[in-house]
Amino acid sequence: xxxxxxxxxxxxxxxxxxxxxxxxxxxxxxx
Amino acid sequence: xxxxxxxxxxxxxxxxxxxxxxxxxxxxxxxxxxxxxxxxxxxxxxxxxxxxxxxxxxxxxxxxxxxxxxxxxxxxxxxxxxxxxxxxxxxxxxxxxxxxxxxxxxxxxxxxxxxxxxxxxxxxxxxxxxxxxxxxxxxxxxxxxxxxxxxxxxxxxxxxxxxxxxxxxxxxxxxxxxxxxxxxxxxxxxxxxxxxxxxxxxxxxxxxxxxxxxxxxxxxxxxxxxxxxxxxxxxxxxxxxxxxxxxxxxxxxxxxxxxxxxxxxxxxxxxxxxxxxxxxxxxxxxxxxxxxxxxxxxxxxxxxxxxxxxxxxxxxxxxxxxxxxxxxxxxxxxxxxxxxxxxxxxxxxxxxxxxxxxxxxxxxxxxxxx
Numbered sequence: 001x002x003x004x005x006x007x008x009x010x011x012x013x014x015x016x017x018x019x020x021x022x023x024x025x026x027x028x029x030x031x
Numbered sequence: 032x033x034x035x036x037x038x039x040x041x042x043x044x045x046x047x048x049x050x051x052x053x054x055x056x057x058x059x060x061x062x063x064x065x066x067x068x069x070x071x072x073x074x075x076x077x078x079x080x081x082x083x084x085x086x087x088x089x090x091x092x093x094x095x096x097x098x099x100x101x102x103x104x105x106x107x108x109x110x111x112x113x114x115x116x117x118x119x120x121x122x123x124x125x126x127x128x129x130x131x132x133x134x135x136x137x138x139x140x141x142x143x144x145x146x147x148x149x150x151x152x153x154x155x156x157x158x159x160x161x162x163x164x165x166x167x168x169x170x171x172x173x174x175x176x177x178x179x180x181x182x183x184x185x186x187x188x189x190x191x192x193x194x195x196x197x198x199x200x201x202x203x204x205x206x207x208x209x210x211x212x213x214x215x216x217x218x219x220x221x222x223x224x225x226x227x228x229x230x231x232x233x234x235x236x237x238x239x240x241x242x243x244x245x246x247x248x249x250x251x252x253x254x255x256x257x258x259x260x261x262x263x264x265x266x267x268x269x270x271x272x273x274x275x276x277x278x279x280x281x282x283x284x285x286x287x288x289x290x291x292x293x294x295x296x297x298x299x300x301x302x303x304x305x306x307x308x309x310x311x312x313x314x315x316x317x318x319x320x321x322x323x324x325x326x327x328x329x330x331x332x333x334x335x336x337x338x339x340x341x342x343x344x345x346x347x348x349x350x351x352x353x354x355x356x357x358x359x360x361x362x363x364x365x366x367x368x369x370x371x372x373x374x375x376x377x378x379x380x381x382x383x384x385x386x387x388x389x390x391x392x393x394x395x396x397x398x399x400x401x
Contacts, residue, residue, distance in 0.1 A: 008368035012103055016377070019099040022092065023122045030087055031124065 044364065052144065052360050056353050059140060063090075063349030070345050083344045084125040084133075090350055092123075097354025098361075101141060105362035107206075107375045108296070108307055110318060111355045112138040112289035113199050114378075116192060117385050121401050126185050128341045131178050131288030132329040136348030138290035139322035141355040142315050148363065149311055153246035156312045159259050162273035163313045164320040167291070170281010171324025175333055177286040179341065186393055189401065192287055193389025199293045200383025203375045210372035223262055224308075247312050261309050268303060277317060285325035290318035 007014075067074045075081040077089035096118060100111040116134045120126040125133070149155060182188040250258040250265055258267045276298055284291035292314045299305050299313070326343065334340035392401050 005368065008365050009370055011365065012106055012369055012374050013377075015099050015102055016381075019095075019103075022095060023118070026088070026092060026122055 059353040066345035083129040093350040094354035097351035098358040101355035101358025105359040132343035134288035140352035156247040163277040166277020167321035169278040174285025175328040190393035196386030203379030207375035
């Protein structure tokens with residue numbers, strides 16, 4: 001739980017990077 | 032048992048998720064599967080294109096879109112629509128008129144969980160919400176016709192979305208810069224909020240900052256004016272202004288397919304100085320009412336009046352909304368651990384740049400596809 005809490009401040013940025021990566025994957029595969 | 036003990040906090044969090052959120056998310060996903068078979072007779076996704084959208088998208092991607100837009104935008108106090116709409120248009124390539132009611136389905140379902148939360152927290156005032164929501168009804172009735180006439184082509188539509196994104200981007204960046212600059216002592220609700228959070232933390236409780244016993248109360252009503260109070264502060268609001276603002280924002284939002292909170296929040300906080308804790312009493316019901324009326328107009332009123340309907344991709348909207356509910360819930364639970372102003376600046380930048388690109392694309396041909 002403590003480890004998870006340490007990640008929390010960075011979570012939105014991790015999520016944004018993941019969203020960007022998934023978006024790029026979609027463009028390459030489905031466009 | 033001590034409320035502060037980590038184990039009890041974990042248990043209550045898990046209990047809340049499994050008893051409140053999971054059934055809601057499961058129901059929305061169930062609606063997604065059911066609506067796909069009812070609307071199309073099959074389940075579209077990665078292999079078979081969504082018939083109205085005309086694109087292939089894996090279902091997990093729709094859920095993921097809901098999760099990340101709901102999470103990031105809820106952390107900075109916005110709704111998923113203003114982020115999900117450009118992502119749907121530019122990355123998923125769903126930019127025909129059906130995208131508008133589809134995103135409105137997302138903005139309709141997403142805030143329902145938040146509405147229950149605010150109701151339990153007594154951040155609720157029907158007198159305040161009524162006039163804004165009535166304006167939203169008018170907006171939800173007119174907006175879809177604007178979409179069908181003025182914004183029926185992709186170019187003017189993306190231009191209008193670009194302007195909305197620019198507005199949201201500027202607002203987020205401005206809010207972030209104010210947050211960075213506000214280092215000194217603060218007054219009003221903000222000071223009380225901080226003091227309460229500090230005392231709760233000292234007592235070993237979660238620093239939620241809002242004592243759940245304080246309600247938004249109507250102090251006076253009549254002559255076109257409404258006075259509301261919250262935590263010792265009062266604000267006098269003009270009912271015609273609430274109505275006209277609700278209607279104006281509603282027309283734009285229903286024409287684009289967003290919730291409208293992104294415009295309503297900066298307008299009300301700039302003109303009346305209303306804090307976010309009070310604003311949500313009007314904006315959350317507003318987004319739900321506006322989206323519901325917008326969906327009804329697109330699907331029922333439009334075909335009855337002019338014989339043309341713009342149906343949403345129901346399954347698309349439900350799957351994204353299911354992810355959105357989870358994302359917004361995560362945001363509500365983790366918001367206090369996140370550097371909010373920095374995130375606002377980053378999201379404001381991304382939104383503003385996307386808006387600029389859409390606007391530029393209307394006048395000049397960009398070397399890439401939007």
